[in-house]
Amino acid sequence: MMLKQLRPAFVLLVLMTLITGGAYPLLVTAVAQLAFAEQANGSLVRDASGQVRGSSLLAQRFEGVQWFHPRPSAGDYETVASGASNLAPSNPELADQVRARVIEWAGSPTKPVPMELVTTSASGLDPHLTLAAARFQASRVAAARGIQPERLERLLIEHLEAPLVGPAVVNVLALNLALADNRLPAPSE
Amino acid sequence: MHANDYWLIAAFFILVLAPAPWLGRYLYRAMEGERTWLTPVFQPVERLCYRIAGIDQEREQNWMSYCLALLGLTALSLLGLLSMLMLQGQLPLNPQQLPGLEWHLALNTAVSFVTNTNWQAYSGEAQLSYFSQMLGLGVQNFVSPAVGLAVLVVFCRALSRRNAGAVGNFCVDMTRAVLYGLLPFSLILALLLVWQGVPQSLAEYAQVVTLQGGEQSIPLGPAASQIAIKQLGTNGGGFFGVNSAHPFENPTAWSNLLEVAAILLLPAALVFMFGHYVRDLRQSRAILACMLVLFSLGLGTTLLAEHQPNPAFVGIAVEQTGPLEGKESRLGIAASALWATVTSAASNGSVNAMHDSFSPLGGMVPMFNMMLGEIVFGGVGAGLYGMLLFVLVTVFLAGLMIGRTPEYLGKKLEAREVRLLVASLLVMPVGVLVLAALGVSLPGPAASITNPGPHGLSQILYAYTSGTGNNGSAFAGFGAGTTYHNLMIALAMLLGRFGFILPVLAIAGSLAAKNRAPLDANSFPTHGPLFVTLLTLVILLVGGLTFLPALALGPLAEHFVLLQGF
Numbered sequence: 001m002m003l004k005q006l007r008p009a010f011v012l013l014v015l016m017t018l019i020t021g022g023a024y025p026l027l028v029t030a031v032a033q034l035a036f037a038e039q040a041n042g043s044l045v046r047d048a049s050g051q052v053r054g055s056s057l058l059a060q061r062f063e064g065v066q067w068f069h070p071r072p073s074a075g076d077y078e079t080v081a082s083g084a085s086n087l088a089p090s091n092p093e094l095a096d097q098v099r100a101r102v103i104e105w106a107g108s109p110t111k112p113v114p115m116e117l118v119t120t121s122a123s124g125l126d127p128h129l130t131l132a133a134a135r136f137q138a139s140r141v142a143a144a145r146g147i148q149p150e151r152l153e154r155l156l157i158e159h160l161e162a163p164l165v166g167p168a169v170v171n172v173l174a175l176n177l178a179l180a181d182n183r184l185p186a187p188s189e
Numbered sequence: 190m191h192a193n194d195y196w197l198i199a200a201f202f203i204l205v206l207a208p209a210p211w212l213g214r215y216l217y218r219a220m221e222g223e224r225t226w227l228t229p230v231f232q233p234v235e236r237l238c239y240r241i242a243g244i245d246q247e248r249e250q251n252w253m254s255y256c257l258a259l260l261g262l263t264a265l266s267l268l269g270l271l272s273m274l275m276l277q278g279q280l281p282l283n284p285q286q287l288p289g290l291e292w293h294l295a296l297n298t299a300v301s302f303v304t305n306t307n308w309q310a311y312s313g314e315a316q317l318s319y320f321s322q323m324l325g326l327g328v329q330n331f332v333s334p335a336v337g338l339a340v341l342v343v344f345c346r347a348l349s350r351r352n353a354g355a356v357g358n359f360c361v362d363m364t365r366a367v368l369y370g371l372l373p374f375s376l377i378l379a380l381l382l383v384w385q386g387v388p389q390s391l392a393e394y395a396q397v398v399t400l401q402g403g404e405q406s407i408p409l410g411p412a413a414s415q416i417a418i419k420q421l422g423t424n425g426g427g428f429f430g431v432n433s434a435h436p437f438e439n440p441t442a443w444s445n446l447l448e449v450a451a452i453l454l455l456p457a458a459l460v461f462m463f464g465h466y467v468r469d470l471r472q473s474r475a476i477l478a479c480m481l482v483l484f485s486l487g488l489g490t491t492l493l494a495e496h497q498p499n500p501a502f503v504g505i506a507v508e509q510t511g512p513l514e515g516k517e518s519r520l521g522i523a524a525s526a527l528w529a530t531v532t533s534a535a536s537n538g539s540v541n542a543m544h545d546s547f548s549p550l551g552g553m554v555p556m557f558n559m560m561l562g563e564i565v566f567g568g569v570g571a572g573l574y575g576m577l578l579f580v581l582v583t584v585f586l587a588g589l590m591i592g593r594t595p596e597y598l599g600k601k602l603e604a605r606e607v608r609l610l611v612a613s614l615l616v617m618p619v620g621v622l623v624l625a626a627l628g629v630s631l632p633g634p635a636a637s638i639t640n641p642g643p644h645g646l647s648q649i650l651y652a653y654t655s656g657t658g659n660n661g662s663a664f665a666g667f668g669a670g671t672t673y674h675n676l677m678i679a680l681a682m683l684l685g686r687f688g689f690i691l692p693v694l695a696i697a698g699s700l701a702a703k704n705r706a707p708l709d710a711n712s713f714p715t716h717g718p719l720f721v722t723l724l725t726l727v728i729l730l731v732g733g734l735t736f737l738p739a740l741a742l743g744p745l746a747e748h749f750v751l752l753q754g755f
Contacts, residue, residue, distance in 0.1 A: 005254075005257065005258065005261060006261045006265070007242075007243065008242045008243055008244050008258075008360050009258055009261045009262040009265060009359075009360065010265055011241060011242035011243070012238065012242045012244070012262070012360050012363070012364065013262060013265050013266060013269065013332070015238050015241060015242065016328060016331065016332055016364075016367060017324055017328045019234070019367070019368075019372075020327060020328050020330075020331040020332075020367060020372065020418075021323050021324035021325075021327050021328040022323070022324065024327075024372065024375065024376070024414060025323045025327060025389075025411040025414040025415070027376070028376065028379045028380065028383070028389055028411070028413060028414040028417075029389050029390065029391060029411055029414070031380060032379075032380065032383040032389035032390075032413065033389070033390070035380070035383075035384075036380075036383045036384050039383055039384065039385070039386045039387070039388070039440075040383050040388055040389045040390055040413075041388065041390050041392070041395075041409065042388050042390070042395055042407045042409050042437070043386050043388075043440075044395065044397070044407070047400070051398070052395070052397045053397060053398065053399060053400050054397050054399050054400065054405055054407070055395075055397075055407050057386055057436040057437055057440050058405070058407060058436060058437070060399040060400065060401070060403065060405055061399070061401065061403060062400070062401060063401065064401075067401075071518065077405075079314075079405060079406050079407060079408055080314050080315050080394070080406050080408055081312040081314055081315035081316075081429075081430040082314070082429060082430055082431045082435055083430065083431065084431060084434070084515050084543045084545075084546070084665065085514060085515065085543075085546065085666075086515065086543055086545035086546060086639065086640075086664070086665050086666030087514060087515075087545075087546055087640065087666070088545060088546065088640035088642075088644035088647075088666075088747070089499045089501060089512055089514075089546065089547070089548055089549065089644075089747075089751060090501065090549070090640070090641075090642055090643070090644050090747050090750060090751050091640045091641060091642075091644065092501075092641075094501070094514060094546075095501045095502060095505070098502060098505055098507060099505050102505055102506050102507055106506070108506075109506045112506050112507050112508045112509075113506060113507050113508065114507075114508055115507055115508045115509075115510045115513045116513050116518055118507055119512070119513045119514040119515075119516075120514060120515070121434070121515070121516065121517050121518065122431055122434030122515045122516055122517050122540075122541070122542045122543045123431045123434045123435045123436060123517060124431070125435065125436055126436070126517050126518050126519070127436055127519075128517075128518040128519045129518055130518055133518070161441075163193070163441065163442040163443055164193060164196050165193055165196050165197040165200055165442050165443065165445075165446050165524075166193055166197065166441070166442020166443075166445065166446075166519060166520060166521060166524060167191070167193065167442070167518065167519065167520070167521040168193075169518050169519050173400070176400055177400065180400055
């Protein structure tokens with residue numbers, strides 16, 4: 001009796017699995033690969049030689065004064081698996097970390113460090129910086145590379161993404177790729 | 190707040206509310222088997238399903254058989270998903286060669302997806318194969334909201350039918366909910382998300398050498414198709430561990446807007462679907478008004494709280510902005526606050542920022558939304574039937590005040606219905622307070638707490654609230670991956686799911702059997718500002734007051750400790 005009642009439910013579950021677990025994702029995959037192949041395969045970015053150097057959506061670690069640095073990562077820029085600090089605002093460890101990062105960024109700073117640069121993001125892979133946080137680093141990068149700060153400022157403005165419904169940001173990997181490939185805006189006259 | 194924050198919030202409200210009346214009518218017609226613009230596409234599929242499964246779509250069930258069919262499907266789903274997760278090492282579509290999950294994690298995850306909770310004790314990119322994601326979690330992302338929608342439809346029919354024994358056919362309702370309600374919108378949203386940058390591929394993870402010569406593994410997978418239904422079905426389980434904060438899940442401000450609006454798209458439309466069932470759209474507008482009041486209160490509080498600087502950073506040479514720990518730059522504070530309010534108003538539970546690092550009051554709002562039972566829009570189906578229970582409680586209390594037998598839409602509420610109502614009201618307190626109290630009292634389970642002070646209590650309170658509320662978001666620092674919490678949170682999820690579904694179906698059964706008396710001048714009107722006010726107060730008092738002491742010891746205490754300084 002019970003088995004007879006369960007049969008339609010069981011068959012239905014199998015059918016739903018085929019439709020929603022098979023046909024649906026495969027259809028989306030097929031259309032996505034045709035129409036948006038770039039994004040569907042992880043938004044990979046290449047350098048001047050055509051070599052894949054990462055994904056424009058995933059932050060990578062940058063060390064050294066001549067590069068723009070992304071936000072600190074609680075998961076150490078690990079992509080499998082990504083992670084956050086989950087420190088509570090009241091956790092003394094959070095204030096300690098922020099204090100230590102301020103010193104790392106600026107020694108004893110004359111102006112306040114942008115909050116973004118001393119706090120970890122939710123994903124640990126935040127690929128962006130706001131304009132203020134990128135500008136904060138621009139003078140250091142310009143000095144290290146011996147280029148005019150105005151050229152870097154123009155590079156930042158060129159890379160600025162300002163959607164109507166979200167904050168204006170620049171992509172750190174895109175900036176650094178431009179630096180690595182020497183694709184800088186021409187020096188001003 | 191900047192100009193783009195106001196644009197975001199305005200666009201969000203438009204995307205949720207503008208299509209709701211049309212979509213509500215469409216869902217009503219689809220669920221009743223009437224002709225819609227998608228009938229030519231899906232009717233052949235629907236008929237084929239019934240033929241293969243041996244379902245007679247004309248044959249309706251009484252509430253008991255309906256309930257048994259629902260439980261049967263749930264049990265089968267649970268068993269199927271549990272074995273799939275444990276055996277994924279032997280199954281195909283596993284390019285990373287991930288092993289099966291441990292039994293308690295597999296059980297927790299299976300319960301979590303079958304109950305539409307989508308609590309994440311696992312991390313998708315590190316622990317689940319594409320097979321498990323697509324054919325396991327993905328399928329339940331469709332089936333579990335369809336079950337919620339089916340239960341809601343039964344409740345609607347019970348209020349609109351007279352002297353009826355039959356309330357519908359479970360298999361038919363579920364099939365229609367999946368095909369007409371969830372599938373078409375998921376297809377559209379999935380492609381929009383790929384366009385914005387969400388991966389959709391079956392290839393293995395890409396291995397690249399970074400600009401500074403490091404190695405990076407780039408996780409891929411059929412993510413967009415999963416994320417679309419994760420939001421539309423108020424599921425919320427992330428394809429990637431950090432959920433919608435992951436740049437691959439939520440790459441741009443636009444994807445963020447689409448996803449956050451998708452969470453409430455169907456729940457808002459269902460309010461209008463209800464109005465079509467009972468042939469009185471004034472009822473819909475009253476309920477929607479109450480939801481909007483509660484939603485706006487929550488949103489305002491989170492926005493305000495998240496824009497306050499953290500007092501613990503005074504004296505540090507850092508810009509004194511709102512907290513950015515656990516938030517993404519491309520999304521910003523306002524989008525994170527909006528998402529936190531939405532995800533907990535609905536039983537979605539996806540996060541685009543880490544609630545654990547929110548300011549104390551900003552983190553309290555999602556907790557409070559869940560404690561109310563996620564009835565402010567709420568999950569697909571589950572939100573509105575939860576809200577209708579509060580409507581019945583309000584009608585009952587109003588009946589006591591004016592000394593008349595309480596009636597809702599001409600249906601008398603009698604002892605049996607009120608007893609069942611009270612039983613459903615006990616689910617949240619028992620699941621949240623009893624299980625969380627047990628968790629903090631036992632030394633082993635309490636060790637999962639990772640933040641000191643009152644916030645530690647908040648972590649465990651949030652976990653059991655999220656489980657019982659079938660939400661799935663977390664104060665994610667909480668070490669939930671132990672055998673104890675995996676099992677107890679699974680228990681909380683089952684309690685929160687069936688502790689509502691069973692009384693709702695039983696009440697529906699007895700309401701359907703009643704006559705529907707015509708409304709007269711002496712009937713208590715259940716629309717208009719007076720009723721909306723009463724309903725809002727009842728929700729806050731009956732639903733919220735129970736949890737005030739617990740909130741005082743957790744987030745409120747943390748707030749005052751922070752203000753005072755260490």
